[in-house]
Amino acid sequence: MDLLIDSFVSAISLVISMDKEMVDIVGVSVKVSGYSTFFASLLGIPIGFFIAFESFRGKRFVITCLNTLLAVPTVVIGLFVYAFISRRGLLGFFDLLYTQKAIIIGQTLLILPVVAAFTIAAISRIDQRYRKTAMTLGANRLQTAFVIFREARYGIVAAVIVAYGRVISEVGISMMLGGNIRGFTRTMTTAMALEYDKGAFTLAVALGIVLLGLSFGMNLLFHLFQGRVRS
Amino acid sequence: MIFKISDLTKRYNDRTILDIPALSFKNGAIYGLQGPNGAGKTTLLNILALLEYPTTGSVFYKSKSVQYAEPYLQRLRKEVILVDQLPLLFTTTVFKNVEFGLKIRGIEKKARQRRVLKGLDMVGMGDFARAPAHQLSGGETQRVALASRLVLKPEVLMLDEPTANVDAASAQQIKEAALMARREWGTSLIIASHDRDWLYEVCDEVMHLFRGRLIGAGEENVIFGPWRLHKGNLWEKRLADGQRIRVSEPPQPDAVAIVDPTSIVSASGKKSADTGANILQGVISRLTLEKTSTQIVVTILIGNLPFTLKAPRQQIRQENLYPGQPVTLHYAPHSVTWL
Numbered sequence: 001m002d003l004l005i006d007s008f009v010s011a012i013s014l015v016i017s018m019d020k021e022m023v024d025i026v027g028v029s030v031k032v033s034g035y036s037t038f039f040a041s042l043l044g045i046p047i048g049f050f051i052a053f054e055s056f057r058g059k060r061f062v063i064t065c066l067n068t069l070l071a072v073p074t075v076v077i078g079l080f081v082y083a084f085i086s087r088r089g090l091l092g093f094f095d096l097l098y099t100q101k102a103i104i105i106g107q108t109l110l111i112l113p114v115v116a117a118f119t120i121a122a123i124s125r126i127d128q129r130y131r132k133t134a135m136t137l138g139a140n141r142l143q144t145a146f147v148i149f150r151e152a153r154y155g156i157v158a159a160v161i162v163a164y165g166r167v168i169s170e171v172g173i174s175m176m177l178g179g180n181i182r183g184f185t186r187t188m189t190t191a192m193a194l195e196y197d198k199g200a201f202t203l204a205v206a207l208g209i210v211l212l213g214l215s216f217g218m219n220l221l222f223h224l225f226q227g228r229v230r231s
Numbered sequence: 232m233i234f235k236i237s238d239l240t241k242r243y244n245d246r247t248i249l250d251i252p253a254l255s256f257k258n259g260a261i262y263g264l265q266g267p268n269g270a271g272k273t274t275l276l277n278i279l280a281l282l283e284y285p286t287t288g289s290v291f292y293k294s295k296s297v298q299y300a301e302p303y304l305q306r307l308r309k310e311v312i313l314v315d316q317l318p319l320l321f322t323t324t325v326f327k328n329v330e331f332g333l334k335i336r337g338i339e340k341k342a343r344q345r346r347v348l349k350g351l352d353m354v355g356m357g358d359f360a361r362a363p364a365h366q367l368s369g370g371e372t373q374r375v376a377l378a379s380r381l382v383l384k385p386e387v388l389m390l391d392e393p394t395a396n397v398d399a400a401s402a403q404q405i406k407e408a409a410l411m412a413r414r415e416w417g418t419s420l421i422i423a424s425h426d427r428d429w430l431y432e433v434c435d436e437v438m439h440l441f442r443g444r445l446i447g448a449g450e451e452n453v454i455f456g457p458w459r460l461h462k463g464n465l466w467e468k469r470l471a472d473g474q475r476i477r478v479s480e481p482p483q484p485d486a487v488a489i490v491d492p493t494s495i496v497s498a499s500g501k502k503s504a505d506t507g508a509n510i511l512q513g514v515i516s517r518l519t520l521e522k523t524s525t526q527i528v529v530t531i532l533i534g535n536l537p538f539t540l541k542a543p544r545q546q547i548r549q550e551n552l553y554p555g556q557p558v559t560l561h562y563a564p565h566s567v568t569w570l
Contacts, residue, residue: 129317
């Protein structure tokens with residue numbers, strides 16, 4: 001118990017003093033998670049929108065597949081991407097392994113189904129009468145799609161927030177594809193795993209506090225947007 | 232003709248929702264659609280507004296057959312506009328809602344602003360331009376939805392139960408604004424409504440839809456089964472007050488009988504000499520002027536069944552008919568048609 005209290009007190013002082021190593025690690029985490037969320041949104045929102053907006057054969061099957069992908073373990077994606085970007089892999093010549101780009105690729109694949117599935121849910125919740133209203137007012141397909149998108153905007157933002165929350169707290173992809181290189185690919189979660197292995201809890205607890213703070217902030221934002229959706 | 236329909240059917244999962252062999256709408260006229268819930272009024276309006284496709288048959292708009300290809304339909308939808316029964320407004324300001332259709336049509340900003348404000352004034356919502364649309368009441372929403380259509384000066388404006396869910400003041404403003412569109416721009420109006428009096432007051436023609444079929448001009452008496460054999464080929468239905476309506480043999484015991492108001496031979500207090508006729512006692516509940524024929528539509532409550540018949544004004548005056556007066560009406564059982 002003393003160990004936990006001592007670690008917690010030291011960790012608080014690390015957070016307050018903005019310890020450089022801790023700040024660097026947080027910076028890497030926020031940066032790679034930000035990029036992966038950006039790319040996943042860039043791809044996932046249009047994919048989700050298309051699936052929800054259009055009628056096509058096999059739509060239910062595609063949605064079922066996407067929902068299945070929500071539960072894919074990070075280590076599976078880590079392995080999959082590793083197979084492509086390792087020296088012997090198909091994309092080995094890009095020399096991506098153990099770089100931040102590798103983490104971003106893996107994390108993007110991890111949350112692409114999250115963004116798409118939540119976008120589908122957000123679009124599907126929109127009353128069909130919005131489409132009918134836009135059409136009767138003379139809107140073409142693109143303008144109608146824009147109306148639906150605008151009505152679903154809070155739900156879509158919520159999808160992005162959920163995806164960011166998922167990606168910032170994952171450890172498997174960052175460890176397998178980033179390699180936990182100090183000052184370069186060391187993220188909050190990989191640093192915490194390492195500190196635990198070393199038996200040094202202070203930095204791990206400090207990063208845990210920051211991570212919890214970030215997750216709390218993300219959830220707060222998510223509920224704020226969900227509230228807007230409901231209202 | 233602005234619209235012509237031929238051999239139109241609409242089916243959902245093998246259920247026929249609409250079956251209209253022929254129907255036409257004149258340019259600049261006002262049409263009323265009457266009928267109970269589920270009669271097919273909304274489906275017909277959706278098809279005329281080019282938002283739904285018919286299963287079979289053709290729709291002609293300005294004498295040209297409508298081609299169900301999106302770019303073509305989008306062009307026509309800029310002239311033919313529908314206001315839903317429960318319209319939705321986009322989650323933005325009232326002004327931007329009304330501006331939406333004008334923006335799509337590429338109207339320049341100053342003209343847009345002028346038309347939006349005029350449209351809002353037409354429905355008495357001029358002070359709400361900057362208000363968030365989702366904070367409006369049901370009646371206000373309906374009025375803004377109407378304004379967003381009126382500013383587009385449509386060739387045809389369809390209103391689906393425009394006054395069903397609004398307060399009296401909103402209903403009045405909606406009615407006035409719709410008629411103003413016809414007066415100012417010659418807009419043809421097609422109105423589906425349960426407000427019988429309003430339809431008879433303003434419409435050039437009222438149509439009665441029942442179970443997807445047109446059964447007449449609106450005053451038809453619809454009597455549901457079940458029917459029981461009385462004697463010979465006469466069948467009957469007992470009303471709540473004990474009176475019996477007699478009809479010729481129905482196609483099946485639960486068939487729906489339609490009694491044409493013109494087949495009802497008398498509304499006076501005197502009894503008919505024709506012993507084969509139905510003789511029913513009732514009380515006049517309403518007198519309505521039919522705009523086109525200048526005849527009076529008399530609604531008579533028999534038991535709890537409203538019966539309508541048409542009578543010339545002279546007869547109303549001579550027999551001194553007024554709401555509340557007990558009357559006897561007669562019609563021949565064989566004048567019934569069946570659905």
